[in-house]
Amino acid sequence: MTQSMRVQLDRERCQGHGRCYVLAPAVFESDDDGYGLVVSADVPPELHEAARKGAGNCPEDAITIIES
């Protein structure tokens, strides 16, 4: 059974390194200032790996993945 995944990006912690949206552009995107945004909080199964990669590479640990 496929697990469901939600992704949260803490805008207070985000400092605009830009790693998430470069590594996982289907899951994250840049705002006009270069800070991260989540494309859709519910991540479809085919993007789970990308989401984990984007979250894991955040130097500020600003991204949380919730799997259930």
Place this chain on the structure above:
Amino acid sequence: MSDTDDGIDLTGPPQEMYKFLRDHMPVMAVEHEMMTGTSVTLHADVTTVLQNADIFSSLGAAEIGQVRPLIPLEIDPPEHSKYRKLLDPLCAPRRVALLESSTRALVNDLIDAVIDDGACNFHTSVAEPLPSQVFLTMFGLPVERTPEFIELKDGIIRPPVENFDEATEFRNMTGQKIYAVLQEAIEEKKANPTDDFISQFLDAEVDGHRLSENDVLDIGYLFFLAGLDTVTASLDCMLAYLAQNPTEQKRLVDSPDDIPAAMEELLRWESPVAGVIRVATQDTELSGCPIQAGDKVSVNLGSANTDERFWTDADKVDFDREINKHIAFGGGVHRCLGSHLARMELRVGLEEWHKRVPSYELKPGITPEYTMGLRSVDNLELVWRT
């Protein structure tokens, strides 16, 4: 060669020295021409300092010839975010992307000038002119005066003197010349505004107030020093590594899609901007060592990026590293404003160089000599088959 009294060669690769410091004196009193204070080398301490701008202020951190606090580097929150709000969009990926094709053309022009020679000093032929020309054009200073500006920048970062007092004096004198260059440009842009940064600063508002001319000077001074040195040092470090590691070099030639990940790993391993400085605003401690209010703290980014307490296989350069949250561009609220521009220039530089020069090495007899702090390699003599 620059040796310490103990005979340690400080011009070589620094990673072993970082490890020695982490293992034996992770919080250490230091005194050298840039600062007197405490140096920290553990990833945990470095992160603590960067993430707590209220306790570790950047006001007064860098004495680089300025007469007022640099904006936004020496401005603490909450003021800091007002300036970042203005400056971030100018340096954001969307804006930087507009410069990619002209940057690519510039890299190729620089390579054209040397490729038939089968040899060049990469530092002077590519690593210096590339970011200088990109930056000066974007910023609004005349590209034809690049050599003069590089000399001014070097007068701050690597003053040609022997001791601390002389260095301070030389920096202050050079700083006045930089202010004069900026002031001249401001006058010109007031008369004839264009779409460059200086013109936009003059037209910009923070909290409903126009930036003052001093604000523009204080932003400009920081940009001038940051824009003219850091990418040069980064390109030097990366090419010096690749020239000495043919397997990795060949991989970038054969698989250009691997260049972004390779670039991130080399940013981690080399950490071309080796460290930054903060000032404690209150008595505190790092790894149990007391830090007093007013103490300067030198944060070693290069050591944090190679700390085996934090990284798996910390001392292995691995272009396939899945998780690479290095802090080569710093971290916390002062994350390098130019990081997106720097990454674009580095990626395009690596892509074009490896397309055009598919196999190169150090000129026989050359040992790369790294400068301290901002790690450029002035003697980066490369050779290749034509």
